[in-house]
Amino acid sequence: MGIFDTVTGFLESSTERAPGTAGDDGSEGSYWCDDCGVRVRDVDVDEKGLPRDNKGTPRCPDCDGRMRFERASGTGCAC
Known part of the structure; x- marks a missing residue:
């Protein structure tokens, strides 16, 4: 695996949501x-x-x- 594949794999995994993160607790x-x-x-x-x-x-x-209340947009947190 070359450096390009390593970097691409890292970037793809960094955007995946881990179980138990924001968005699945009803917020x-x-x-x-x-x-x-x-x-x-x-x-x-x-x-x-x-x-x-x-x-x-x-x-x-x-x-x-x-x-004031602000809705979360998309699948991320309301940060």
Whole structure:
């Protein structure tokens, strides 16, 4: 196997998703705090015990600001 085949094989394997990675746990996106940049995945909001406003939107754990929801695009994470 030549160097080209080795590099090609490495690059192909680096784009494959390993079992148990983002996308297979029911997550549809993340909540973001625009004031301080905190990000919390939607599936982690209740686990972390974040308070919610009267509309059910989580409050930021750092600054208590209202967080906004952003859907994950494609098959990757909502980073």
